[in-house]
Amino acid sequence: xxxxxxxxxxxxxxxQGHLASYLKINVTIPLKIKNDDYIFDxxxxxxxxxxxxxxxxxxxxxxGLTNSMSKYWVENDNSIMVRINGEKTENLIDRQQExxxxxxxxxxxxxxxxYAIFNNGIVFEFIDGKTINLNEIRKKILxxxxxxPLSNDASFGSALLALGNIF
Numbered sequence: 001x002x003x004x005x006x007x008x009x010x011x012x013x014x015x016q017g018h019l020a021s022y023l024k025i026n027v028t029i030p031l032k033i034k035n036d037d038y039i040f041d042x043x044x045x046x047x048x049x050x051x052x053x054x055x056x057x058x059x060x061x062x063x064g065l066t067n068s069m070s071k072y073w074v075e076n077d078n079s080i081m082v083r084i085n086g087e088k089t090e091n092l093i094d095r096q097q098e099x100x101x102x103x104x105x106x107x108x109x110x111x112x113x114x115y116a117i118f119n120n121g122i123v124f125e126f127i128d129g130k131t132i133n134l135n136e137i138r139k140k141i142l143x144x145x146x147x148x149p150l151s152n153d154a155s156f157g158s159a160l161l162a163l164g165n166i167f
Contacts, residue, residue, distance in 0.1 A: 023047060023116035029084050031068050031120075034060075039082060044072055047080065047115045047123060071126055079126035080115060 027042045040053050051074050061069040066086025073079035085095070099122075105111035112125035 022114050025116055025118040028119040029082075029121060031084050031087060033068075033084070036072075039070070039072070043082060043116065043118060043123060044080070048074075048077070051077070067121075073126070079128075080123055081126045082121060082123050084121040 023046060025043055025046060029039065029042070033039065036056060036058050037053065040051075040056060044051060044056070045053075055074040057073050059071045061071070064086075066089050068084040068086075070082045071079050072082065099114070099117070102111050102114060106113060112127050114122060114124045116123040
């Protein structure tokens with residue numbers, strides 16, 4: 001476990017970039033909100049002004065431990081995710097550094113686009129896919145598929161080497 005945290009710290013040092021420019025929305029969303037109208041009015045309508053409330057569909061993800069995650073979409077447009085940060089998680093996670101790391105990964109096509117941040121959360125692109133576990137990552141063929149497109153970038157290659165030490 002010590003190696004894992006050391007590698008994450010090293011990667012964090014590698015990703016000490018500047019924050020990209022996002023839409024910043026001055027609103028605090030309650031963690032357990034179940035009201036799509038409130039989220040639509042305060043967040044979604046600012047990011048997707050062409051979306052209409054009556055066309056909005058949503059799905060709340062229930063597997064998280066601390067954060068609240070919801071997916072929103074309308075027909076024939078990209079889906080977006082809204083993450084409301086769990087209470088006091090900022091005491092464990094440096095949210096500014098998290099954004100810098102995310103920006104770095106997004107610049108290298110290894111993370112989705114961030115659309116906006118708000119007082120206690122983030123809005124980002126939804127990418128349809130499958131969650132993989134550690135055993136799948138360890139499979140040689142998957143590792144090659146993951147590393148090959150990323151290894152063309154020298155700075156990202158260094159981060160991959162650091163990550164490789166924890167698996």
